[in-house]
Amino acid sequence: MEFDSYDNYGVQLATELVNSAHGDGPDELADAPGLRSFLARHEFTLSMESPDAEVTPRELAAVRRLRQRLRAVFDQPDAEQAAAALNGLLAEAGTLPQLTRHDGSWHFHYTAAGAPLAARLLAEAAIGLAGVLRADGYPRMLTCAADDCADVFVDASRNSSRRFCNPATCGNRATTAAYRARQRAAAGTPTSDEAPAQGTEDVWQRERALMREGPHLRVGDVEWTRDDVHDR
CATH class of the missing domain: 1.10.3300.10 (Jann2411-like domain)
Structure with a gap:
């Protein structure tokens, strides 16, 4: 173009x-x-x-x-x-x-x-x-696809594939963020805006309760400590 x-x-x-x-x-x-x-x-x-x-x-x-x-x-x-x-x-x-x-x-x-x-x-x-x-x-007249950028641009690439106003800045940041998200997903580590992975929700709930109640938390006949939470 x-x-x-x-x-x-x-x-x-x-x-x-x-x-x-x-x-x-x-x-x-x-x-x-x-x-x-x-x-x-x-x-x-x-x-x-x-x-x-x-x-x-x-x-x-x-x-x-x-x-x-x-x-x-x-x-x-x-x-x-x-x-x-x-x-x-x-x-x-x-x-x-x-x-x-x-x-x-x-x-x-x-x-x-x-x-x-x-x-x-x-x-x-x-x-x-x-x-x-x-x-x-x-379709060549676009707004940057980066979540933190609203700049506009005209896509002059041959195959109309450009998504970011500046591939060297916004494009690299988005690529890095996507890579880190994939790494977290592969490791089963939830991001701050994701629901916890299956099997970890009870640990998160106990941790939140311990933060409210102090170093010891009694649930029924079982007393939990912070070490118990993270060992399970």
């Missing part, structure tokens, strides 16, 4: 914009300097007419709302609804594809020169994602 240069730029812009909110982690767009840094990384000018303009609170709020709406595209249940969501975003951005020459070469711009920052970001990102859906299908 390959993107052309314009699709690739829009896809990267869309996914990194969505992923700039890290759940419990820091928000890359928490303030105006954060937004300026994001735009600089993507070589995106704040204003086509005044590149040195300052980020306003209104622009920051608009981009943060845009981020939520782009994430919603990845959360749709099927391609039809994802396409409808993207069409709505493209219409909202007022997309107007046009060729513009600057920096010594021709470029596509998707909005009028005076369009607001959020509209220009929206047009670039939505067109990139629309290209993925059209050429390769909605």
Whole structure:
């Protein structure tokens, strides 16, 4: 699976914009300097007419709302609804594809020169994602399968087998966790969120009782100690 240069730029812009909110982690767009840094990384000018303009609170709020709406595209249940969501975003951005020459070469711009920052970001990102859906299908637009990650990504693998946003981090953590779970299962050691294996439940119950009652526990005519619990 390959993107052309314009699709690739829009896809990267869309996914990194969505992923700039890290759940419990820091928000890359928490303030105006954060937004300026994001735009600089993507070589995106704040204003086509005044590149040195300052980020306003209104622009920051608009981009943060845009981020939520782009994430919603990845959360749709099927391609039809994802396409409808993207069409709505493209219409909202007022997309107007046009060729513009600057920096010594021709470029596509998707909005009028005076369009607001959020509209220009929206047009670039939505067109990139629309290209993925059209050429390769909605199943390529995914959310990371790791339990502790909600980042989105586009699967560009040949056999559409990628499950994690970053195989080197989320993928390795998930593989390690699965291996350890298999080892525990083979050894008959329950995990913290599993029911105890058959034959160990009575030991767990006696251990809990000993923790409540002290070092000795009488059950009928039998007195149990902690050593008795673990020896059986």
